[in-house]
Amino acid sequence: MGEEILINFTPMETRVAVIENGMPQEVYIERVHRRGIVGNIYQGKVVRVLPGMQAAFVDIGLERAAFIHVEEVLSQNATPEEKSNASIALVLREGQSLLVQVTKDPIGTKGARLTTHLSLPSRYLVCMPGNDHIGVSQRIEDVEERDRLRGIVQSLSQTDGEEPTGFILRTVAEGTAEAELAQDIQFLRRLWESIKVKIKSAKAPSVIYEDLPLNMRALRDMAHAGLEKIRIDSRETFQKAQDFVDALVPEVAGKLEYYPGERPIFDLFNVEEEIQKALGRKVELKSGGYLIFDQTEAMTTVDINTGAFVGHRNLEETIFKTNLEAATAIGRQLRLRNLGGIIIIDFIDMEDPDHQRQVLRTLERVLEKDHAKCKLTGVSDLGLVEMTRKRTRESLEQVLCDICVECQGRGSIKTPETVCYEIFREILRQHRAYDTDSYLVLAAQAVVDYLLDDASNHVAELESFINKTIRFQVEPMYNAESFDVVLR
Structure with missing residues (x-):
């Protein structure tokens, strides 16, 4: 199929x-x-220049200001020396209008990422106004085909008197005829001309062009x-x-x-069904092993376990087979969950170096099919595989889910016992500070149940110690960790 x-x-x-x-x-x-706003072009307004970070915040009309680094403002033809010596304070000033394009959606608490190096995609090409570079996708490996495509675009893009325009040939351009490439170039030129007309009358902040x-x-x-x-x-x-x-x-x-x-x-x-599974931490493998995915602000970690898989020969063979299956499953899950940034994979430790190489090769082969750019390093000294996957849009979980109101994203909540002892400490604190006849404790059902059942002896001891009555009331709107101690 x-x-x-x-x-x-x-x-x-x-x-x-x-x-x-x-x-x-x-x-x-x-x-x-x-x-999503990746690919959109805006007339932005610089609201804050940050010399210490070599960056600036730009208002493009969103709730949060977007972020641009000095390298994204300098000319693409700038030398490495010019880039390292450049100062954002000399390049941008507050209140300045700036034509920018979004390269990364706002994710979590971070604003959108911007560039001044505009690019407009079509079917076979990406147009780069103001640049004269002709590039070819690295996924087109045939040298002759790369040269053929580059030659066609160079001849088609040469125009007298017009501003320079660069192009990158996309992977799907492989085997494409000259007429189709010419049609694409014509479409992109018309699009850029229409954008230039809008730029002349645009006031910052405003949207100039929206992607499809x-x-x-x-x-x-x-x-x-x-x-x-x-x-x-x-x-x-x-x-x-x-x-x-x-x-x-x-x-x-x-x-x-x-x-x-x-x-x-x-x-x-x-x-x-697969979408629902992709929102869970655990991914079952056919062999009986399983993966655990943990997505955090800094990185995503993937842990592999043999689970119920005991194998038929020996431990090393069992581990090797589980890791091989895991490598294939991880490649698919990264795409399905749209996970990006730093990814750390903790394969089960393998003694045989050849087994390590085969597992890494399997992972590399699976990642080759990925549309997002992936970079894989070898096995680290701690036996971990480190990789990055380009993140431009929110992950599946970030699109479909919100932070849990109970645990605030921690992934765990305090036990009723823990909350119970916090309540005791709060009662003692109030006993020392205020004079009152009794206390009313407002808490969630599970906490009140624990106080009246498992901790009833402790409550009696506390009442005797402070010589005050303590009563309890269930508050349905309170979460498992919330409580109030009211003086009566």
Whole structure:
């Protein structure tokens, strides 16, 4: 079974799933009220220059100011020496208007990341106004094909008297004819001209250009001739997709299919079920082993355990097989969960160096299929595999979930016993400070139950010690850690 793309469209939300060999590999979700802004171009206003960080905050009209580093303001042709000696205070000043593009969505508490090096993607190319570089995707490995593509774009992009325009050939450009590349260049030039017209009249902060919505981005960036099908469950979106594909991605026109089925489209290939699983910490392996994913502000850690898998031969063989299966599963889970930044993988320790190499090779092979740029280091002195995965948008968990109101993101809450002792200490503190006849303790049901049952002896001892009555009242709105001690 080949590769398919499923597009589930509703007026409030668009979801896209990439299916390979009958298994969901990637899921993208975009909501109307919280659309991603990567690729958008803004006329921004510098609100604060930070010389100590060699960066600045720029107002682009969002709730939080966006962040730009000095390297993203300097010319792309600047030498390493010029970059290291540059000062943000000499390049930008507060109140200045600045044309910027978003390279990273606001994630967690961090604002969007910006650059002044604009880029406009189309089907086969990425246009870079003001730059004269012609690049080719590293994933196109054939040297002759790289030279052919570079030669075509160089000849097509040479124009007299116009500002220089650079291009990068995308992976899907491999094998593309000159006419199709010429069409793309023409489309990008027209787009840039329309953007330049808007820039002249734009006041900061304002949006100049917005990237395509998710359903169209999927067709532009993910669709390729090797696809088996692209199924869309909305007739109106399907018709728009047909027009878009005919104009920009004609090689997949025959793969588009309207899906009118009674069964929801994301129930095909168990996409809905896989999304729910991808929100959990634990991932079961077929062998009986399992993975544990922990996503934190600084990094994501992945721990591998043999679990119920005992193997048939010896311990080393059991560990090796579990690690091999884990390497394949990790590659898929990183894509499915859209995890980015630093990722630390704790494979089960292997004695055999050849086993270590095979597990690393398996992980590398799986990561080659990833659209996001991944960089893998070897095994560290502590036996950990360190890698990075480029993060531009929020992870699946960040899109679908919020911080738990009970634990505030810690992943654990205090036991009723712990809260009980905190209450005792608070009563003693108030006893020393104030004169009162009795105390009323307001707390959650589990805490009050513990105080009246397991800790009833301690309550009696405390009442005797302070010579005051203590009463308890359940507050349904309190979480497990909240309480109040009221003087009566």
